[in-house]
Amino acid sequence: MAISLTPRTPVAGSRVLAYGAARGDLVVPNDDLVGPIDSSDEWIRQRTGIITRNRASEDVGVKDLALAAGKEAIERSGIDLDALDAIIVSTITFPYPTPSLATLLAGQLGRPDVIAYDISAACAGFAYGIGQADALIRSGAARNVLVIGAEKLSDIVSPTDRSISFLLGDGAGAAVVGPSEEPMIGPTVWGSDGDHWDTIRMTGSSLDFRDGKVDWPTLEQDGRTVFRWAVWHTAKKIREMLELSGIGVEDVDVFVPHQANMRIIDELAKQLKLPEDVVIGRDIAETGNTSAASIPLATHRLLEEGTAKSGDVLVQFGFGAGLAYAGQVLVLP
Numbered sequence: 267m268a269i270s271l272t273p274r275t276p277v278a279g280s281r282v283l284a285y286g287a288a289r290g291d292l293v294v295p296n297d298d299l300v301g302p303i304d305s306s307d308e309w310i311r312q313r314t315g316i317i318t319r320n321r322a323s324e325d326v327g328v329k330d331l332a333l334a335a336g337k338e339a340i341e342r343s344g345i346d347l348d349a350l351d352a353i354i355v356s357t358i359t360f361p362y363p364t365p366s367l368a369t370l371l372a373g374q375l376g377r378p379d380v381i382a383y384d385i386s387a388a389c390a391g392f393a394y395g396i397g398q399a400d401a402l403i404r405s406g407a408a409r410n411v412l413v414i415g416a417e418k419l420s421d422i423v424s425p426t427d428r429s430i431s432f433l434l435g436d437g438a439g440a441a442v443v444g445p446s447e448e449p450m451i452g453p454t455v456w457g458s459d460g461d462h463w464d465t466i467r468m469t470g471s472s473l474d475f476r477d478g479k480v481d482w483p484t485l486e487q488d489g490r491t492v493f494r495w496a497v498w499h500t501a502k503k504i505r506e507m508l509e510l511s512g513i514g515v516e517d518v519d520v521f522v523p524h525q526a527n528m529r530i531i532d533e534l535a536k537q538l539k540l541p542e543d544v545v546i547g548r549d550i551a552e553t554g555n556t557s558a559a560s561i562p563l564a565t566h567r568l569l570e571e572g573t574a575k576s577g578d579v580l581v582q583f584g585f586g587a588g589l590a591y592a593g594q595v596l597v598l599p
Contacts, residue, residue, distance in 0.1 A: 273406075274405060274407060275406045276405055277403060277404055277406060277445045277446075278404075278448055278449065279404060279445070279447070279450060280403040280445055280446050280449070280451050281443065281445075281596070282396075282442070282443055282451065282596055282597075282598070282599050283342075283344070283410070283442045284340075284341075284342035284343035284441070285338075285439065285565060285566045286334075286335040286337065286338030286339030286340070286341075286342065286440040286441075286562075287335050287338065287437070287440070287562065287567075288331045288332075288335040288338075288438045289320040289331075289553060290319075290320035290321040290322035291320075291322060292320065292321045292322065293319075293320060294319050294435075295307070296310045296311065296316065296317065296318070299431065299432050300432075302425040302426045302431070303426060303427070303428045303431060304428075305428070313527075313529070314432070314527050314528060314550070315527065315529065315548070315550060315551055316432065316554055317551050317552060318551075318552050318554075319434065319435035319552075319553060319554025319555075320435045320436060320437055320554065320556075321554075322418055322436040327418060328357060328359050328361075328367070328418040328421075328438070329367060329416075331416050331417075331418065331437060331438035331559075332357070332414050332416035332438045333371055333374055334438065335414060335416065335437075335438035335440040335559075335562075336353070336371060336412055336414050336440045338440070339412060339414075339440035339441055340375070340412065340442060342442075343410070343444070345410050345442065345444065348377075349409055350375075350410050350411075350412060350442075351381060351402075351407075351408035351409050351410055351411065352380055352382070352410075353380055353383075353412045354382075354384075354385060354395040354398055354399060354411060354412070354413050355367045355368040355371065355382075355383075355384045355385070355395075355414045355416060356384070356386070356387055356388075356391025356394060356413075356414070356415045356558040357415070357417055358388050358422075358557060358587070359416075359419060359421055361421070366382065366383055366384040367384055367416070368384050368414075369382045369383075375412075381402075385398070387558070387588065388466070388557055388558065388587035388588060388590060389555075389558060389560065389586025389590075390524070390584035390590040390592045391415055391557070391558035391586075392413065392441075392558050392560075392561045392562055392582075392584060393582055393583065393584040394456060394584075394590070395413035395414070396441065396443065396451065396454070396582075396594055396596070397456055397592055397594065398411075398413075399413050400454065403443060403444065403445050409444065410442060410444045410445075411442070411443045412441075412443075413440065413441050413442075413443060414440040415438065415556075415558030415559040415560070415561065416437075416438035416558065416559055417438070417556050417557045418436045419435065419485070419556065419557060420434065420436050422483055422484050423484060423485060424484040424485075427484065429488070430485055430487050433555040434554055434557075435555060436556065437559045437563050438559050438563075439559045439561065439562025439565070440562060441562055450596060451594055451595075451596045451597075452510065452511035452513075452594055452595035452596065453511060453594070455503050455591075455594075457592075458588045459495070459588070460589075465492050465587075465589060466485070466487040466488075466586060466587035466589070468485060469484055469485075492526075493527065493529070495585075495589060496526060496530050496534075496585055497530060497533045497534060498537075499589075499591070500534060500583060500591065501534055501537035501538055503593065504581065504583050507583070507594070508581070508595065511595040513579065515540055515541065515544075517579055518540060518544050518579055519574070519578035519580065520545045520546075520547070520565075520568060520578050520579070520581070521534075521538075521540060521544050521545070521547065521580075521581050522561050522564045522568070523561075523583050523585075524560050524583065524584040525547065525548075525553070525554075525556065525560035525563075525564055526550070526555055526560075526586070527550070528548060528551065531546065531547075531548060531550070545568060545573050545574050547561075548564075549563055550564075557586060561582050561584055565580065569598065574598060575598065576599060579596075579597060580597070581593070581594075581595050
């Protein structure tokens with residue numbers, strides 16, 4: 267006998283309802299970090315554009331940052347807590363392989379029974395989460411989804427690592443995504459380049475638990491390779507994303523790439539030939555590179571400052587370890 271299962275009811279589209287943010291409580295200037303890497307404030311500014319970065323106190327964990335950002339996003343979204351159906355968290359710094367940070371947050375937010383899971387896509391993770399939230403909502407599997415990118419990178423930085431130690435900060439950014447009568451989030455362009463898998467990596471006995479001796483992991487990168495890849499590969503994928511979304515560069519109001527390095531951000535804008543009036547997120551100057559949190563933190567700052575506004579067309583694109591990448595065109599709430 268043939269069985270016909272009842273499908274879920276899909277919806278036309280999704281949209282971002284609101285953002286939330288939490289930055290580390292400590293402001294760390296370049297001069298505080300230059301000694302162990304035999305460098306200078308001028309060298310860091312010229313190479314990265316970073317003046318200060320936010321880092322969290324020892325008693326503030328990635329969970330605390332994620333919870334604060336998530337609460338703000340939910341409150342600003344105007345949705346009832348009962349209408350939240352899923353929590354997606356992107357992080358590489360939650361210190362427990364399992365269970366997930368998302369399930370912990372679900373309980374602390376008062377919604378312990380929702381869909382909840384973590385993803386590991388590093389700096390591309392927030393855009394990965396938005397892509398998944400959009401798919402869940404359009405398929406009818408969820409009504410409203412909380413997406414969080416959260417990192418406490420100061421926990422996994424070696425002060426003597428000249429490749430990355432001065433880049434990293436701590437923070438969390440969140441967005442609530444809900445249904446829309448018409449698509450306000452465009453097609454996600456995402457993927458990876460596994461041939462460059464080891465260009466950004468954790469170290470510490472190769473993180474192989476089987477040898478019984480695992481050092482505390484720290485992060486390192488091949489900066490030159492990442493820079494070249496990020497500029498040329500990312501620009502190509504963003505052009506593809508604009509085409510799939512049916513818009514041109516002249517339609518873009520706001521551009522927020524992953525806050526990896528100010529030189530990468532500026533070079534991407536040049537490669538894309540963005541008009542001069544496009545607002546560009548440059549939160550890295552004061553916050554540092556916060557991996558999965560960087561895009562929502564930068565977007566939140568632009569909205570708070572009034573530089574970006576409701577209805578603006580935003581292009582966001584994340585790229586990082588893996589090398590994973592993802593991005594979308596969306597309309598700001």
